[in-house]
Amino acid sequence: MFCLPIAPAKLERRTSVRGEKATIATDMFIMITIARSGRNNRPRTVLPGLFLAALLAASCGEDTDSPREVAFPTTWTTEGPEVRIGSIDDPDYAFVGVSKLATGPGGQLYSLHSREALIRWWTPDGKPAGSFGSRGEGPGEFSRPSSMGFFGDTLWVADIGRLRISYFDAGGTFLGSGASGANLDLRDVNFTSPLVPLRDGSILQRTPAALWKIADGQVTETPVVRMDAEGNPLSVVWMNPHEPRDVRVIPHAMGAGFGYQPFGDHVLSTVSEHGLTALHRRAWTGEGDATVTVARIDFDGDTLFAGKVPYEPVPLPSERTDGHAHDRAQRAEPWEFEGSTRTAYERTIREATYAPEYVPPVVEMIVGQDGSVWLRRFDPVESETGETLNEWWVLDAGGTPVARALTPTGLRVMLIGSDAVWGVEYDEFDVSYIVRYGLVKG
Secondary structure, three states, X not given: OOEOOOXXXXXXXXXXXXXXXXXXXXXXXXXXXXXXXXXXXXXXEEOOOOHHHHHHHOOOOOOOOOOOOOOOOOEEEEEEEEEEEOOOOOOOOOXXXXXXEEEOOOOOEEEEEHHHOEEEEEOOOOOEEEEEOOEOOOOOOEOOEEEEEEEOOEEEEEEOOOOEEEEEEOOOOEEEEEEOOOOOOEOOEOOOEEEEEOOOOOEEEEOOOOHHHHHHOOOOEEEEEEEOOOOOEEEEEEEEEOOHHHEEEEEEOOEEEEEEOOOOOOOEEEEEOOEEEEXXXXXXXXXXXXXXXXXXXXXXXXXXXXXXXXXXXXXXXXXXXXXXXXXXXXXXXHHHHOOOOHHHHHXXXXXXXXXXXXXXXXXXXXXXXXOOEEEEEOOOEEOOOOOEEEXXXXXXXXXXXXXXXXXEOOOEEXXXXXXXXXXXXXXXXXXXXXXXXXXXXX
């Protein structure tokens, strides 16, 4: 079953753009253009931040004969690794961490190393071909490079430290940059940082959310904003929702530690050249159908697809959450529970841990180079040969389920092509390697 919503739902919300308030009543997924008065009378396009909630409310219709879990037509596997890049002692192959991977127009592989403020590129068979970038504020330098990709033969690099996008040719020659950060009077948000540039010259920005503000309920949603090349806001593309339960707050002797919940099921969203893809993956509560909801919009506000994928829910036993709290407490440094005991600190961790009745269905979402959506199941599965593998649900660029894919559990998938999966693995000395596995489409 893959249900597409039919009846739109009406929403009303208060929206503030540069201090101007407007009440928007809109059909789900429909973008409303707001005419602004004054010197900069420019239409603003605003996407309701509750569109996923409306999708969940939309009826797929009663169908008591629907299967509890989607039947994928085929299973994909991997073989390899076909390419392995890295070394513990060879400086030509050694690197510190990998933040992003991208493939160039000639099949070269580019790797972004944020901690080194450096980009390396490699031949298709994994030989070193060069590097460029360094830490600094000058042209072609980086502070905190966070993402990269290609427009044709031009490589763009987003730097959240310098709040700018830099452009290079495929050989690493610096072509130019554009400042992307801007002040934005939108609720409690006063600045943005770059996500991805678009081909029309505009830039998608996100607004950072402090975890302590989410935990306190001070921040309930944060926008993804489309800016022009001068940093002026053009539209609010998406409002990412937050709930206090999404953040785990562990008090300790020096204050508190904040992080996302280990059994978290908050909304995931990702931006690519194919649009903004969002995933509602709340754990099943025992009522209604167990489904995940996937939707994609383009940057003009048109819905590309939206639907629900059913699955078979798995209970989350208390022994599992208790075991996690125990393991976390055993790893704690003595200063964390100073004046108390490790056992008491374990109870504190357990009380702070969100524990749904059922295991969240999905833990990760990746968009492939072809626009496909890969959803990694929360728990690995065991193959017929006894091997433990990560299981992915694969939807094509139109949102239709096409395959169940299996990848090694030790592989952190970072880039998915039509016939290969790139990622990072670690050896017994915790040395990282960039690897390519062939994708076998059964």
